[in-house]
Amino acid sequence: MKIDIPKEPAIILHLLNNHGFDAYVVGGCVRDALLKRKPQDWDICTNARPEEIIHIFTSYSLKVLKTGIKHGTVTVLFHGKHFEITTYRIDGNYLDNRRPDKVIFTDYIKEDLSRRDFTINAMAYHPKKGLVDNFNGQSDLKKKIIKCVGEPKKRFEEDALRILRGIRFTAQLDFHLEETTKNAMYLKRKLIQNISKERIRDEIVKILLAHKPSNGILLLSDLHLLEFIIPEFKNIPKDLFNRILFLLDNTPKILEIRLSAFLFYINLFLNNPLTVNNILKNLKFDNKTINNVCLLIYESLYTPDFSSIKDIKKFMIRIGIKNLENFWALKIALIKESQAHSDFSNILNVKNTVEKILKEKHPLELKDLQITGNDLISLGIPQGKQVGILLEQLLDKVLENPNLNEKDQLLKIAKNYKPSIS
Template identity: 45%
Template sequence: MIINLPHKVDFIINKLYENGFEAFAVGGCVRDSILNKMPGDWDMTTSALPENIISIFDKTIPTGMKHGTITVIIDKESFEVTTYRIDGDYKDNRRPDQVEFVTSIKEDLSRRDFTINAMAYNHKEGLLDFFNGKEDLQNRVIKCVGDANIRFKEDALRMLRAIRFSTQLEFSIEEETFKAIANNSHLIKAISQERIREELTKILLSEKPSYAFINLEKSGILKHILPEIQKMVGFDQRNPHHDKDIFMHTLSVVDNTPKDKSLRLAALFHDIAKPVTFSVDNKGIGHFYGHDKTGTEITEKVLKRLTFDNKTIDIVSRLVKDHMVMFNKPKDITIKKLINRVGKENMPLLFALQRADIKSSAPPFSFTPIEYVEQKVNIILEHKEPISLKDLNITGEDLIRELNLKPGKIIGEILNKLLEKVLKDPSLNHYDKLIILAKKEAS
């Protein structure tokens, strides 16, 4: 078969051959090309040693000299080129203690995780596929290269990657490979939270994340990386508004939201506190009073543990906190306060979360309350009505100067009282009117 290599990739490969070395495009780029997908990047492997690569190309960066990886810069574009290698002993289920450079491409490919990632290609040799990766692509199956137990003991993250690849590609996981994941699931505890976060994010942005989370639970990995989610599994809500346990309801919500990182995370965590806030009334009906507030606290802790950035944590927490806000034609002031809490830029995410939540509950479904609030929000924002302190046509400095006040708590108190009045009546948001109102509040 012929793979259309980018010109710069072909140039690097040919340059290495001209200098007496082998070189191939390798791994994910070959896999994606066979699947007629656009590769995200093009990695290459070569028989050339790192110092050879550096001497052959004009501009290079010793990205991972110890492991044989050199970044080659061609017209300001970066390409990773790695020397054929085999890995030494893995003592921490995360990385090899050392690597050994080899001269055989087959040896190099034999150390890789899955057969579909263990193929190499160049125009001179064609496709090198020693482990039947192309056949596994055709059969839509994820299978380890060699002994799956050894592969997962080498790097425990490979278990999470197997589940992620099966979800992204909509492939099954070969039976022996899945058994090995289940047998070694506890090893995932050795993996850093940063690496786990990256895999979870890719899973959440796939077409159907529920497929991954079901496999994470079946394999035993879920309880190690997200014990808070594990508590949802099989939890009967005992409520007429729900026809699924908390776990399956949550997965349905995730699947039914658009592919946005913060939104998908909010969908995953929106009911995180239900198991710890569960109560049953005298009619046997289940309730989860305060699960939105408690859920916000748990969500923040989990996202911090997974080392998500502060902006993401802030957005997700806001969505979880207000996901239960279902109004029956609320007043404008109530809606403005909602916009202020959630953030106007996050309102579409909140509505998407609420729609998915309703759609994933027991029928019949009614989106009327959401549609009403959504329409009101659009009108408020189109008219640029004031909704927060920064929208007031007066500042704390103005109050200090005009009212001869000293900086302190009283300034914030007056501004908040002014905002409350402006939320009810936007026509009051003029400097002169606000000064008159402020004087009354300060007297």
């Protein structure tokens, strides 16, 4: 069995070995390589102490960041990429269900691997020494199971985030939970209340962006974890929950779309326009994401008025050009979910009209008008609120007939409107 290690981590291993130290690539990169998936990061573990790692790599004029030096981790910048190098360690006591109060460095790779969360993440590899797999991670990969290293309850008491990580891996890899591990997740589920909202959010995002997100969300519900993360889900009817799962699996892997699909029916069920906003704020999402998701759900609740070109343009202005593709995707998923024989003709016709409007560069906003407030003031219109009102009226005319968007014509119209606003 051979893993192809990219140039930079291979050189890092070589340099550590040349200075008399043990070193392996470890964790997720080994797991992903064995699954024939492209690793996102190549982490390295070694028996070299942090100060020795720093000395080695600075001597080759490489920049080294002391990113987690308290826990034995430094980051080497190599060819514009970041590589974490961590000293083999044994964790001290976990006092907050998240981090150890101290770490003890060790010279043995097995001791380091024994503190890790799941067997599939507790493997290390060296191009000459091969695979180190003391906890049967390779076998569990083949069986497609997520299983804790050692005693599951202890693992989750140490770091409750591991509960969400395990569920996330089932969704990302399409694996299933080993029974003892699953039971321990349920027993220790309340511990996730000790985890920061930001950490929980990050895991939820990864679950939602999995190939089949329904697997992860269903597990969160079955293990009664979802009610701790989003209490609004606690009393949601089973049929409505199943509709949410269907929506999730029928939308593209785009976060704002998946969040909209996830929260669409909870918004309807609770009949509160602020529900989605409050959920996303509680999970510490940024304002842009919150606003876009709320907008997508609001515009998708009912079919907007598409009876005229002007109405379609007003919809485009409300939702914003950047949100259009996300709207089509969510709307099509909703049609699939609600109709036995899905008919997309209406929405696709509107989509074609929108694309035509964009291609022909129809004016849609005040800034697109061939006239400014100063032009109106020069006509004798008092500076202030009346200028804004008249500009909006002119835009309304142009939305109906884009050919009117010429300065002379707009000035002529403005003169006719002048008495009504003075």
